[in-house]
Amino acid sequence: MVKEIERFGIPVVHVCTVVPISMTVGANRIVPAVAIPHPFGNPSLDAKEEKMLRRRLVEKAMKALQTDIETQTVIE
Amino acid sequence: MAKKKIVHYLNQFFAGIGGEEKADMPPELREGVIGPGMALNAALGDEAEIVATIICGDSYFNENPETSKHKILDMIKPYEPDLFLAGPAFNAGRYGVACATVAWLVQEELKVPALTGMYIENPGADLFRKAVYIVETGNSAASMRKAVPTMVTMTKKLLNGEEIGTPAEEGYIPRGIRRNVFREERGSRRAVNMLISKLKGEEYETEYAMPSFDRVPPADALQDLSHLTIAMVTSGGIVPKANPDRVESSSASKYGKYSIDGIDDLTAEEYETAHGGYDPVYANEDPDRVLPLDVMRDMEREGIIGHIYEWFYSTVGNGTSVGNSRAFGIRIGKELKEAGVDAVLLTST
Numbered sequence: 001m002v003k004e005i006e007r008f009g010i011p012v013v014h015v016c017t018v019v020p021i022s023m024t025v026g027a028n029r030i031v032p033a034v035a036i037p038h039p040f041g042n043p044s045l046d047a048k049e050e051k052m053l054r055r056r057l058v059e060k061a062m063k064a065l066q067t068d069i070e071t072q073t074v075i076e
Numbered sequence: 077m078a079k080k081k082i083v084h085y086l087n088q089f090f091a092g093i094g095g096e097e098k099a100d101m102p103p104e105l106r107e108g109v110i111g112p113g114m115a116l117n118a119a120l121g122d123e124a125e126i127v128a129t130i131i132c133g134d135s136y137f138n139e140n141p142e143t144s145k146h147k148i149l150d151m152i153k154p155y156e157p158d159l160f161l162a163g164p165a166f167n168a169g170r171y172g173v174a175c176a177t178v179a180w181l182v183q184e185e186l187k188v189p190a191l192t193g194m195y196i197e198n199p200g201a202d203l204f205r206k207a208v209y210i211v212e213t214g215n216s217a218a219s220m221r222k223a224v225p226t227m228v229t230m231t232k233k234l235l236n237g238e239e240i241g242t243p244a245e246e247g248y249i250p251r252g253i254r255r256n257v258f259r260e261e262r263g264s265r266r267a268v269n270m271l272i273s274k275l276k277g278e279e280y281e282t283e284y285a286m287p288s289f290d291r292v293p294p295a296d297a298l299q300d301l302s303h304l305t306i307a308m309v310t311s312g313g314i315v316p317k318a319n320p321d322r323v324e325s326s327s328a329s330k331y332g333k334y335s336i337d338g339i340d341d342l343t344a345e346e347y348e349t350a351h352g353g354y355d356p357v358y359a360n361e362d363p364d365r366v367l368p369l370d371v372m373r374d375m376e377r378e379g380i381i382g383h384i385y386e387w388f389y390s391t392v393g394n395g396t397s398v399g400n401s402r403a404f405g406i407r408i409g410k411e412l413k414e415a416g417v418d419a420v421l422l423t424s425t
Contacts, residue, residue: 001309001311001402001404001405001422002422003292003402003405004401004402004404004408004409005405005408005420006292006295006409007292008409008410008412009295010295010412010418010419011295011296011297011419012420013419013422014422014424015421015424017138017139018169018199018424020173020199020203021169021199022424024202024203025401026291028293028294028295029294033424037096037135037356037359037425038358038365038366039365039424039425040364040368041362041365043358043365054365054370055371055374055375062301062306065306068297069294069297070294072291072294
C-alpha cells in the first residue's frame with residue numbers, strides 16, 4: 001500500500017514496528033514504532049506520559065515527511 | 077551409526093503454548109520434539125533426530141531481534157547440531173522473518189547447514205531467499221503435509237553433503253544462483269528458438285529471468301506542513317465498533333473508509349481493531365495506539381499541520397496477499413490524489 005500510494009507522487013511516512021518488512025514492501029520514509037500490539041503507545045506508562053510518547057513519535061513522522069531522501073531511509 | 081542431531085525452531089503458536097496473548101514470550105529451550113517437529117522427526121527415520129526445540133514468541137523476536145538472536149544462538153551451541161530446521165512458517169509474517177533470520181544466523185555463526193520453509197509472499201522469504209534454503213510451502217498450515225516430505229528430503233541431502241538440485245527439482249525458493257552447464261544446442265540457436273516461441277505465443281522458459289526491482293522513487297520532501305492536508309491510513313485494522321464492513325481478521329480482501337470529521341479521539345467505545353495477527357487488548361483499550369488521531373488533532377489545532385483528511389482508510393495486514401495490498405494502495409492513492417491530499421501517515425503494527 002505504501003508503495004502504490006507513493007506512486008501517485010504523494011509522500012508517505014510508514015510508521016511500523018518491524019522495519020525489515022517495511023523495507024521489503026518498498027516504503028521510502030520509515031519511522032520505527034514502539035511495539036507490534038501498540039505501535040503508538042505503551043500501556044505501562046500513565047495516560048499523560050503515554051500521550052507524550054505518542055506525540056513525539058508523530059512529530060518524528062511529520063519531520064520524516066520534511067526530510068529529503070534519495071532512497072529508502074529509516075528515520076529515527 | 078549414531079543419528080545426526082537437529083535443533084528445531086518454532087513460534088509460540090506451533091509449539092502449542094498459545095496464540096497472540098503469548099506472542100511476547102522470550103526464547104525458551106525444550107529438550108526433544110514438539111508440534112510440527114514430530115512429523116519431521118518421524119519422516120527422518122533412522123538418519124537423524126530432533127534433539128531440542130527452541131520456542132520464541134513472534135512479537136518478542138521481531139521487537140527484540142538482537143537479544144533474541146544472541147539467546148537463541150547460545151541455546152543451540154551446546155547441542156553441536158549437524159543441521160538446524162526452522163518452521164515451516166507458511167504465510168505468518170513475523171514467524172517467517174524469525175525462521176529465516178535464525179536459519180541464516182546459524183549458518184553464518186555456527187557454520188551448520190540450515191533449512192526453513194514458508195510461503196513465497198512471506199516477508200522472511202524476501203529478506204533471506206538468497207542466503208538460506210527456504211522450502212516453498214502453501215500459505216496456511218493446511219499445506220503442512222505437503223511441506224514435510226520436501227523439507228525432509230532436503231534435510232537428508234544437506235546432512236549427507238549431497239548436491240542440491242535446482243529450485244524446481246527440490247522445491248525451494250530460487251536463490252538467484254547461476255551454475256554453468258553444458259547444453260546440446262548453442263546459445264544463439266536457443267535464443268532464436270525462444271524468440272520464435274514467443275512470437276507464436278507459445279510457452280518458453282527464459283534462461284535468465286530478469287530481477288524485478290519494483291521500487292518507487294521517494295516523493296519530494298514537504299517544506300511546511302501548516303497549510304497541507306495529511307491523510308491517515310493503517311494496516312492495523314482499526315475500524316468502527318462491530319466492524320461494519322466486515323474487514324477480515326486475516327487475508328483481508330477489502331479495506332474500510334471511515335469519516336473522522338468532528339472526531340478528536342478514537343475511543344474504546346466507538347472503535348476497535350479487526351486485526352487477528354496481534355494481541356488486540358491494547359488497541360481495543362485505546363485505538364489511538366495504532367492510529368494516533370488524538371495527537372494529530374492536537375497538532376492540527378496548534379497549526380503544525382494544516383488539515384487531517386476527513387476520511388481514514390483501514391485494512392488488516394495479516395497474511396493479506398501482495399496482490400490485494402497493491403490493489404488497495406492503488407485505489408486509495410487515486411482517491412487521495414483526487415482529493416488533493418499532500419501526504420500520508422501510514423501505520424502498521
